[in-house]
Amino acid sequence: MSMASTTSAPAACLACGAALTSSALLCPDCSKVQSASTADYFQVFGLERRLALDTTTLERDFHRLSRRLHPDRFARASADEQQWSLAATALLNDAYRTLRDPIQRTEYLLKLEGLQIGEEHAGKGKAADRQPPPDLLEEVFELNMQLEEMRMNQKMGDSDPALLADLITARSRFESLLAAVDSDLSAQGADWDTGDATARDKAAKAMAALLDRRRYLRNLVRGVNEVLSA
Numbered sequence: 001m002s003m004a005s006t007t008s009a010p011a012a013c014l015a016c017g018a019a020l021t022s023s024a025l026l027c028p029d030c031s032k033v034q035s036a037s038t039a040d041y042f043q044v045f046g047l048e049r050r051l052a053l054d055t056t057t058l059e060r061d062f063h064r065l066s067r068r069l070h071p072d073r074f075a076r077a078s079a080d081e082q083q084w085s086l087a088a089t090a091l092l093n094d095a096y097r098t099l100r101d102p103i104q105r106t107e108y109l110l111k112l113e114g115l116q117i118g119e120e121h122a123g124k125g126k127a128a129d130r131q132p133p134p135d136l137l138e139e140v141f142e143l144n145m146q147l148e149e150m151r152m153n154q155k156m157g158d159s160d161p162a163l164l165a166d167l168i169t170a171r172s173r174f175e176s177l178l179a180a181v182d183s184d185l186s187a188q189g190a191d192w193d194t195g196d197a198t199a200r201d202k203a204a205k206a207m208a209a210l211l212d213r214r215r216y217l218r219n220l221v222r223g224v225n226e227v228l229s230a
Contacts, residue, residue: 025088041095051189
């Protein structure tokens, strides 16, 4: 599968025809709000599809656009502009929540590029975040046995310091694997940002697999935390 282009010509303002270079939601020349229902989250902020983002700048632009798109500023505008302002504000909020988080940003970009993430590419009842990675089968089996034993002990009011220590050790192990996945995601993201079409295709597929692994590990750690905090 070849990756889509990461750049596109800026759209034009519906009112004055100026290029929407800084945001698909607002004209930089006449300040008219735009009907941008088809804009993606990167276009909302006038960004190329990249994984390396300056989140400080993103936050600044979010607050700037929030002020300029606030529905109160369009109270005397046309009905269309009032509706566009409401829709643009909602889209802006969604875009900011997604792009400020590196994992959500990666998932979103891969979906834009045509990859299916998580349950979307798994059979019913066989989601990737429910299937142990092959290299972790034995560890996951052992962990599940320990968790069941701990739940039974808690139900019976018993304590087992050795079992508790084993679970804490297992949690640390899976947390370290989770950190390794995040490091690998960062490296693959850099390859995607700087590579040609072939490199991006390879990096995107690698990131999709890493996200599946990360989702599974995150659920393991959450499961251990729930039992330990019971």
